[in-house]
Amino acid sequence: MSPETGLGGPGARAEPDLVRLHLTDSALVIDPGGGELREDLVRPALPVDGGEIVCDPGIADPAGAGRMSARLLDGRVPEWVGLIYGPEVARAAGQMLDRTARPESDGAVGLTQTVHSTWFTRPSRAAWIFLRLAQGLWIRRYWPSPADGSALAIDPFLLDLELGALMRMEPVPVCFGSDAMESLVYGPHRDRIRGAAEHLRDHGAEDILVRKLHVLLRRALSWLIERIEDDEGDEDNEGDDGDGPGAGDEIDALWALYDDLGGLPRAVKQFYFAPVMREPRARRACVQPEDVWEGGSLVRHGTDALDWSQNFCGLLATDNDAVRWVVAPVRDGGFRLDVSVAVADRIAHDIDGARALARVPIPGFLPVLVELRPDEAGARLTGWAAVTADEMRAIDVVDVVSVPGARAPLRGPARERMRELQDGATRWARRRSRSVRQQVEAPDVQSWDLLVPRTIPAGLDLSMPWAAEVAAAQGIVMRP
Template sequence: MPERRCVITWAEDRTVRIAGPSAGATFTRAVLDVAGAVLTWPVLGPTGLPAAEIHDVGQAQQWLWAVYGERTAAAVDAVASGASADELTLPEQPTTLAESAARLALGHWAARWWPTSHLDGIPALEPDLLGLELAALTLECQQLLDNSGELEGAELLQEHLAALDPLIRWQQSAAPPRQLDRVLRLIDDAADNAGLDGEALRRLRSALEQDHGPTTTPLDLAELFVRQQEFALAAGSRRTATGRVIARGSGTNDWCRYPPGFVDAAEDAVSWTAYAFGAGRRIEVEVVADIAAPTGGVHLAAEVRVDGSPPNRVPLARRDDVWTGRADLDIPASTTPGIDVGILLPGFDPGPGADDRAAREAVRALARHRLGVAATPHGSEAAHPDPFLAEIAAATAVEEDF
């Protein structure tokens, strides 16, 4: 069995760290908060065992041995007690709990970073469907979690119950996914543990008890799960400027600078045009929108830099499926400016980072690959982790659209 080395160190911030596979940009990491620690897996590489930052060794001992093995659990305790850094050889094959944790972390990653894009042909994942599977996985990973993590699982279940009846119908159809029965039984157990009740949960319990097996009735998943808002793709259809075009281009679509669902994830979702009005100069910015919008009067903004100048923020207004904004540019009429445009949500924005276009394209490729696997009957035995139910539904809807 293949093996790898694992280094356990004591960090200056008084955490014990278990080194794992390296991860790059924030949106390429699957992260899970567990009892006494944070676990991290690289989304773009082999899953394997996670890296860990352990801030409470006592709490972490409830699961360390079940994820990394007893030798690692003992080494973590020794390093926390003052022993020197240790290096261990670990089997590459994860334990059952580690596999479930990796899948839960990947599901939370998909809820935050899935690159939904009409322009790139990557469909959205139905949030209630993904949320219910995450609630089920949370119960499966209960050994890893503290009270707040268990509470999060119950909240996920309550928040996404709208998908439960469609899931029951899917299970009773001619060709349900192989993992669906297990997910439904975990949801039933999670509801029982949390003391939840209601019509949908009672229907689930009845369906599981009867277990008449699948019917021969075909099922239209596109109709079963509510579609996300369709795009009208009005971007560029109603320009109001009448000046002379002096420059145009695509801006930077940094996913880290706004919450999920606000902007189409395509690299060319941000475009701009600079106009001349006599001696004056103006820029118009257009951004293809996704399904979400800020509340409370908050707006997205474009950050415009001209020839490396300090950024000028231009408020953007939502119009159908596009965010638009304009501003005058303070540049000499005799020059052709170098213009850079980025998109952000003020108050959310962590600040510009490195240009991670290659990483974003790798995430898009990963999404397309997972959708391709999900489109095969019952998923693929070689896929690890298996596609989420939301990916199977999304892949089926895409096939029906073409």
């Protein structure tokens, strides 16, 4: 994105300014450029008031950066349509939906209209923020973890603080219609926000991030105060006698902390951050299949890719050969299938309790399931299962999952497509990580002040690093 050429950067085509609206039997679809974006691994969908927006942050194709498609699902035109696409598009959407309410609306399905706009070449504040949110939410859910450490290990607390700060910027709250999205990113850290703010006030922070942390934590404190006030209001409605711990005193203390962080930030070199613990590279060297067996002869072995969408972000290494499997004979004449998957470098010291399940589809039979747990070195999740000769010969996919309710394993062309998308996303993350590291080595102090702006500046673009990326590039993480 750039203010001169629009969301697509230098040489971007102007077709996305031509916004196509068309009615289906379930939604009014807004397609800038005439092609609807569908949610997939590299194009996240944001649930908004009365519909959804699918954004393209340019991960698979930089030329597509900035495109957004929308679906209106409840027969009305929410406020965000005008805020993002402009009043002309909102007006056309309203007229089309009005037709569906008339008695003669049977012919409205399939109705199409094209509107000329400048939403892409001169994006609004809301459009900028939504694209930035889409990128951050993608990083939150899918940021790759190659075993070689070539992509930065993102601190989830810092990333969530920045996402929450963006979600509180006007006019974003009205676009979501509730605080559900803020609760998604702030909620898991509710008990940590106050402590982090107090530590920042008392001890300062790294100078390259101190201003960002003051902005981020003040916005998080304002959210926390609202939640406590809401909780107190709910208790009052239930007839609480008010003799318990005073929420009013807690709110006053949080407002005082909020005010304290509004002063000039004090930068220091230590205290607030702790060095990242790095696993010695030699210990994390790849294990060859021949090393797994004690004198047993190999029968079959191979590797497979991890399906990111079916695994927790940051738990396992995401290289396309992260999953290893080996089949060898055992003394009773059967066969043993051993499966292992590399653990992401960032959790090598916090792997206790990590679990995953390997699913091996066998055509015409039940799948082979292998429960995976940490090995003694803490470098991989491993497990094994007994298999028959027929099952051994049928193995072509070993699908590892760590989220509940995972879909059936992808196979054939669908799995190859998954691998290609993930491989492209990993290359994108590696390039971005190299760029952030270079900026940290030779920082332009002014550029860091734009990480979480109070207003969206004309020059904001998707290459701007997140606070979590800056911290990771320096090899530091926030203390728990």
